[in-house]
Ligand SMILES: [Zn+2]
């Protein structure tokens with residue numbers, strides 16, 4: 462896992478916990494991430510030891526994928542596709 466740095470003070474973030482968030486019930490938490498997925502979202506939560514800022518990252522899903530090809534999930538429609546597609550093959554969402 463690569464090292465995360467605090468956006469506020471540059472301190473190395475410490476991994477805190479992996480959480481499963483039920484979308485639709487916790488809009489206060491992910492309000493700035495539009496409709497990422499229906500259902501639960503796995504997030505890695507990091508904390509800054511210096512200013513105690515919390516950062517949430519969508520879990521990489523390394524233990525869920527089975528092939529060599531890295532995949533990503535379309536934030537618009539939830540389709541899983543190859544990581545290097547410039548846009549979603551299903552809904553044409555541009556990253
Ligand atoms: Zn900090």
Ligand SMILES: [Zn+2]
Pocket residue numbers: 535536537538539540549550551552553554
């Ligand atoms: Zn899509």
